[in-house]
Amino acid sequence: MNITPGNAAGLPKISYTVSFPEAQAHYVDVEMNITGLAQPSLDVKMPVWAPGSYLVREFAKNIEAFSVSANGKQVSAPKINKNTWHINTAGLNSVTVKYKVYAFELSVRTSFIDVSHAFLSTTGIFLFPKGMLNQPSTITIKPYKDWNKVSTSLEMVKGDVFTRTAPNYDILYDSPLEIGTQDVFTFDAAGVNYEVAMYGGGNYDKERLKVDMAKIIEAETAVFGENPNKHYTFIVHNKARNGGGLEHLSSTVLGASREGYTNERTYHGFLSLVAHEHFHLWNVKRLRPIALGPFDYDNENYTTNLWIAEGFTAYYQNIILRYADLSNTETFLGDMAGDINTVENQPGAKVQPLSESSFDAWIKSYRPNENSYNTGISYYDKGAVIGMLLDLEIINSTNGKSSLNDVMKYMYNTYYKGLKRGYTDAEFKAGFEKFAGKKLDDFYAKYINGLDAINYDKYLGYAGYKLSDELASTSEPTLGVFTNQRNIITTVVRDGAGWVDGLNVGDQITAIDDTPVTDLNAVIKGKKVGDKIVVTVTRDAQAFKIPVTLQRNNTFKYTITEIPNATPQQLAVRKKWLKL
Structure with missing residues (x-):
């Protein structure tokens, strides 16, 4: 125009x-x-x-x-x-x-x-x-x-x-x-003209991208019932290694790996990024927390609702690919299990409530330090998990009549189009309750504002699934630290062996029991849980010998698996959830 x-x-x-x-x-x-x-x-x-x-x-x-x-x-x-x-x-x-x-x-x-x-x-x-x-x-x-x-x-x-x-x-x-001089191609989807501007070259297939991106756009438009743009621009920066995206009202900027388009796993990741950032044209850019607009460009703009704005978008980036038949059920469940593993393996999930993670984004999420793993949780990852739980809760409570999609469309029509303003935390909670047909005070107290362990099997069970931990029967020892290739400690895990016995971030592990270390993982795997070892580290150019008692590696490796003999009700929820 x-x-x-x-x-x-x-x-x-x-x-x-x-x-x-x-x-x-x-x-x-x-x-x-x-x-x-x-x-x-x-x-x-x-x-x-x-x-x-x-x-x-x-x-x-x-x-x-x-x-x-x-x-x-x-x-x-x-x-x-x-x-x-x-x-x-x-x-x-x-x-x-x-x-x-x-x-x-x-x-x-x-x-x-x-x-x-x-x-x-x-x-x-x-x-x-x-x-x-x-x-x-x-x-x-x-x-x-x-x-x-x-x-x-x-x-x-x-x-x-x-x-x-x-x-x-x-x-x-x-x-x-x-x-x-970027490479530009266009296509139409959902009644909107789309421009894709590719900088940096790459092995992308324009025709395949046109088809697959259009499928994503059509599936997302179906959630909200309309696409409010006349035209939309994807700016894609292709580098040797790249990622990430940032949403805008009628455009987005994406980072991609220029030679990654022919690798199916990397290509799946790129389509997930497309789905995520494009979904934001509704969720965040129009349907938004009340604090996010009109903007104060001089100061922080605080909200407790980034778990909806970003976390739900992270959930939708997965399920939209399922809606669009760009991923199968196994891939979608694998993506969601990945989010669960991220949350459950991070000690900070037991320290920082989800709403606080959103509010403190300005000082924590974008300024991580060596202890962030122990003190915080991402509103992206846990928000995506919460989106899945609420979707299943609504589908089950309404016998398949409604889903999270209906909440998103209702909130978009009510607050963006009708009242022409953002929503408050209480208003979105009321939107969930409207379609779930029940109060969600307990859910909020436990999972949004509290630190309760999530009952995954309850919600996955609605659709005939459960969590299985592939590492449940293992008993591997661990130092409770993460290291780089030079055996320098980058993170000390809360309450792990290194935490309890005094290993520090920045320590370079040089020996175990006075034997020089090259392959640290191999050395630790050769030990047993409860073994007492002496770790020699270099700290501030000085050598220290630190006694450490090895603990069991409590890392989870969850997968989402089917419950045998699922009931007709469970299968109906599954069909609605995954659009089977």
Whole structure:
């Protein structure tokens, strides 16, 4: 769609020009023009975080050569805090702000520029005038050398691929730009035109991707009953090894391994990523916790509901592939067993409640340290497990009439479309209860806000399944530590042998019982549970001998298996759950 940007009467008009005279050095030059001013001063600010990635990243740290001019003269514009410049606009109708941004971190949430392309994650590129987040803006791109394509969800102005417009800053900051010579292909699904922009090459099969991505899109659209976009853009960065994604309102950025598309396991992982990030266009970008919009770009935006926003999306990335016949029952159950294993093998799951994991994302999830394994749990992994449990609970309670899908659609229609706002924790809980036909106070107290052990067999049993632990009958000894290839300890597991007897992260294990160690795992496997050994470590360039009593390795390796002689009720739940 080509549109001409409008401007609210009496308010300033904002435009940007971006150019790349030093692309080889990873810089973008930004010129911001603001006209129609009628105020004595103006603050311009850089966001400190990128929505969808819950960490204050201090994007202003990459700005340099900041200057402001008007009528050919420099204007006073001191920096007054970490991300704000105060411009003296007394007597001025317009100002031009110029600055450079250093961009050399290719991730889904940060910008990267070199001579091959520019990926602009807009929260770290464009300043905004304080108090004007609802103002439209235009962006004119002056491409570097042979760059000839722009991939973004921002609309073109008068058909010019290098001129884009945003109706407000929430849209601008939700619309990254890929600029270069990327490989672009398109397809239609669910009545929407989809563009896929591939940077970095790779062994992908465009025709297969068109078919499989369309299946995912159709299956997800069926959950909510509509696809609210007119067009949608996938930006895919292919590297030797890559992963991760970040959702946006009408686009997403994905990381992929360029030679992984012909490996069925890696390809399955890529399709899961597609399913995850695309599902976010409903869950998070429109159906959202009330704290996540309108955004405060200066501070953390706290919510206890990322287990719904991200965790449920992690659940749906698995079950959507089952709906779309892109994975079979065995693969889906294997994926869910993987989430269960992650949760149950992490000591932090017994320390941090799920709702707290969400609230503390800003200080814990994105800033892990050597003890995070012992103190926290991911709202992705446990949230996915909780999504599965609630799906099974609703299906069983309603004899197959309803499922979690109905809750998601109801909440989307009620809060995003109807009330045009986010939901509270209590409102989503009420949505679950509406379709489950029962109160879920106990479920919340145990599994969302509490630390009770999850009764997996109860919920899996509704569908005629149970958990089986392949390691239940084993008795292998363990030091209770994780090490790298140089036998340097990277994690000491809570209450394990190393924890109890004083091994430290950073210790390099050099000997066991005075025998030099090369293959640590082989040495430990040759011992028995209860054996007392002496571990020699190098710590701060000094040697220490530490007596350690080996414990049993309590790691779980769960699989989801069928219960013999499942009842007709169980088989009916299974059929509804897995769309068999």
